[in-house]
Amino acid sequence: MPGIAEVRSFNRVVTREIGALADRFLGRDRSLGASRLLFEIGPAGSEIRRLRARLGLDSGYASRLLRGLEAEGLIRSFASTSDARVRLVTLTPAGRKELAVLNRLSDEAAASLLNRLTGSQRTSLISAMHTVERLLLASAVRLHLENPRSRAAQSCIARYFEELAARFEAGFDPTLSIPVAAEELTPPRGCFILATLHGEPVGCGALRCHAACGEIKRMWVAPSARGLGIGRRILQRLEELARRRRIPLLRLETNKALSEAQALYRSSGYREVSPFNDEPYAHHWFQKRLRTRGR
Amino acid sequence: MPGIAEVRSFNRVVTREIGALADRFLGRDRSLGASRLLFEIGPAGSEIRRLRARLGLDSGYASRLLRGLEAEGLIRSFASTSDARVRLVTLTPAGRKELAVLNRLSDEAAASLLNRLTGSQRTSLISAMHTVERLLLASAVRLHLENPRSRAAQSCIARYFEELAARFEAGFDPTLSIPVAAEELTPPRGCFILATLHGEPVGCGALRCHAACGEIKRMWVAPSARGLGIGRRILQRLEELARRRRIPLLRLETNKALSEAQALYRSSGYREVSPFNDEPYAHHWFQKRLRTRGR
DNA sequence: CAAAGTCTCTGACTATGGTCAGAGAATGCC
DNA sequence: GGCATTCTCTGACCATAGTCAGAGACTTTG
Structure with a gap:
């Protein structure tokens, strides 16, 4: 099938370059897993089971990561009122602040990538990225x-x-x-x-x-x-x-x-x-x- | 700057989807690091220092991974004739066979992604991937x-x-x-x-x-x-x-x-x-x- | 020829990511 | 009411990935 070589080459390059970008927000003294969790909780909070499903985490592992964030004072957790087995987590003010920092770092990493390109390269990169993203999602449905x-x-x-x-x-x-x-x-x-x-x-x-x-x-x-x-x-x-x-x-x-x-x-x-x-x-x-x- | 949100969204989606593809060649009983190394050595062999540079590995870590592959009988290493400090590694016949298997698995993963798309989606995905790849490389120079x-x-x-x-x-x-x-x-x-x-x-x-x-x-x-x-x-x-x-x-x-x-x-x-x-x-x-x- | 540098390897160590089995609490189903 | 199920948490465990310091063999440079 045509295209296989292109897909593989894309994978190699992208994992490498995007990996380098992702490294940027290590450097907060927090593991990647904990950071991802913080992103996924978001300003509105979330059910723990939803977080697990979305990030594909083992229940034990998720529980430990959440306790870590709780110990840092970034999140609060409590039982759902409608179903007491389900626990909800929300960000504390400190957690919201930390999420804002992570967002800023991510923005800066993305900006530094774009900054190294000329205007027209930037435009075509963004539109091609959008296409790839939509089609990868389409193939995951x-x-x-x-x-x-x-x-x-x-x-x-x-x-x-x-x-x-x-x-x-x-x-x-x-x-x-x-x-x-x-x-x-x-x-x-x-x-x-x-x-x-x-x-x-x-x-x-x-x-x-x-x-x-x-x-x-x-x-x-x-x-x-x-x-x-x-x-x-x-x-x-x-x-x-x-x-x-x-x-x-x-x-x-x-x-x-x-x-x-x-x-x-x-x-x-x-x-x-x-x-x-x-x-x-x-x-x-x-x-x-x-x-x-x-x- | 425009485009930052798009880049970040792209990163999220791509790491997820490509990560899922990469999982396929775990399942060989070999770590991702060792597999990457096997790919990087390639049919022609390579200098160890070159492998380290390209994969960004610590010398100790690289050495251990290589010894693992050597113990599996997949590679052979020997000193360079021109500079006896430098060691070269080449694939054994078994290593070449294993690399072929990894290549086949990667091809299949890429094909399964493409198979879930229509013809025109496939064409635009491949061309957009090519664009993204080139421009990411450009920004890494x-x-x-x-x-x-x-x-x-x-x-x-x-x-x-x-x-x-x-x-x-x-x-x-x-x-x-x-x-x-x-x-x-x-x-x-x-x-x-x-x-x-x-x-x-x-x-x-x-x-x-x-x-x-x-x-x-x-x-x-x-x-x-x-x-x-x-x-x-x-x-x-x-x-x-x-x-x-x-x-x-x-x-x-x-x-x-x-x-x-x-x-x-x-x-x-x-x-x-x-x-x-x-x-x-x-x-x-x-x-x-x-x-x-x-x- | 000595000193500085390069390349690889070894041993000791750490954090991260992840699995598994089981327990306890709450809930839904019959 | 009893039983299966759902959800979370805990403890025990493991592999991977990676860091660091140092040693030994070799090469380049002055």
């Missing part, structure tokens, strides 16, 4: 079948509904929309695809199967993860699942406010058709005929 | 004043002459060219600038000062480091040094085969003039008037 009742699925659906409420002219009240029961999105009656980035849900999409057609529902991508082609990947996966079930036709409806969704559907081969249901929040109805040959 | 007699300077000059010999129609014999003594490139009579990338010399340039003008000599950039703007930086540094000495005019001559050098001179404000010396290898003579105001 995983799709998997999920039970629509799971916590992750429910949180996606909730955020999806929130967004609909904010974007639809008339707001959005799920009870007025055509209902979709969880069982209808669970095999064998349908399926629910969850997209995750480092374990965090960043998008979803569902398929409800009828005798003669399938319906695409719950297509949503988190705002932070847009532009990575996740929506298209979810849609393709759902279509593949529909093909395996020998469903010949896919249908979906959408609101006029969701212009990027319409663009996705159109560019994925969906054609607008006359309304096939009386969904009160829909303005556009689409369908796509599937080739059910092959597996 | 350092210029410093060097004694032209030093080993590093001499090796640059030797490689420069080799290249001239290869590229000039008539070949190149330094003894036929106008001689330049090392003292003429040493303060106070002149200066020699060396460009290094991670400690390795990758380019040079020199200034020879006369009463009324300065001469630019020995402008060279290693083939592996071209396209990073190093030549331009060296030239600018030499001009700055000339300005400080209140030299009003810079001159240089060059061969017609060195087209990229001519492009650099022209775009840096040098104008072609009639021959001011009888350098047998020159086809073009340039000069640039300096503004000697300022410090």
Whole structure:
């Protein structure tokens, strides 16, 4: 495959140069792990289990690092009021100050890198970095079948509904929309695809199967993860699942406010058709005929 | 400064994603340090001091890692014939085999990253990676004043002459060219600038000062480091040094085969003039008037 | 030829990052 | 209410990465 050598060369160079930058904030008398933790806690505080998940830390190791920061007087920890097993940590004023210092050092390291370049080199570096970053994230996104009742699925659906409420002219009240029961999105009656980035849900999409057609529902991508082609990947996966079930036709409806969704559907081969249901929040109805040959 | 946030965000994402890729070749029962060393030794073998310099290792640490690899039967080490203090290491057949395995694993990791992208995403990722890599390297290049007699300077000059010999129609014999003594490139009579990338010399340039003008000599950039703007930086540094000495005019001559050098001179404000010396290898003579105001 | 410097190796030491098993408290599920 | 699960913490442990001082062999320089 072309590109492998380029990727490897990139890896070598970047680990070396970025490593050199990262060294800068050693020199505070704190380990890299503790500094990363301080960054991850952030000004707003966080649950410990969330920190562990995001940094991929062993529970014992995380606990020790946190106790170290607590001994330094940088953080405070206390039990969550809603679930006393979960502990929360927040920065103390001293912790906020230290985080500000780390941020300043990081800024300076980045600036010193940029300073060694000419203006046009700087511009192209920044834009290329942005591209690499987005595409690396895109390649780290995983799709998997999920039970629509799971916590992750429910949180996606909730955020999806929130967004609909904010974007639809008339707001959005799920009870007025055509209902979709969880069982209808669970095999064998349908399926629910969850997209995750480092374990965090960043998008979803569902398929409800009828005798003669399938319906695409719950297509949503988190705002932070847009532009990575996740929506298209979810849609393709759902279509593949529909093909395996020998469903010949896919249908979906959408609101006029969701212009990027319409663009996705159109560019994925969906054609607008006359309304096939009386969904009160829909303005556009689409369908796509599937080739059910092959597996 | 604009771009700092982008650089920092890039660093976060890249260390995470590339780190995940690098984990793949743990799983051989060998430390990352030892694997890196194996890569760095390469099929052709290497001097130990060179390995240390390139990987930035402490001599004790390097020695221990090498003994580990030797105990595994992957490398062999022996004293250099030209300087018995220096030790050389080469891969044994088993070492070559192991390096091939590591290369395959790295290739697979890179391929799996690319495989998760669409064709057009892949193309833009590779081109953006290439840009980032080149520009990070460019920003890692350092210029410093060097004694032209030093080993590093001499090796640059030797490689420069080799290249001239290869590229000039008539070949190149330094003894036929106008001689330049090392003292003429040493303060106070002149200066020699060396460009290094991670400690390795990758380019040079020199200034020879006369009463009324300065001469630019020995402008060279290693083939592996071209396209990073190093030549331009060296030239600018030499001009700055000339300005400080209140030299009003810079001159240089060059061969017609060195087209990229001519492009650099022209775009840096040098104008072609009639021959001011009888350098047998020159086809073009340039000069640039300096503004000697300022410090 | 002596002194200074280079290169490698050894031994002693340290911090960091990380794993594992288990305990205790709280919670959710039947 | 009982049981499995979740979450955190503790103690014991380990490998890796790295530092430092010094010794020995060799080379360059004056």
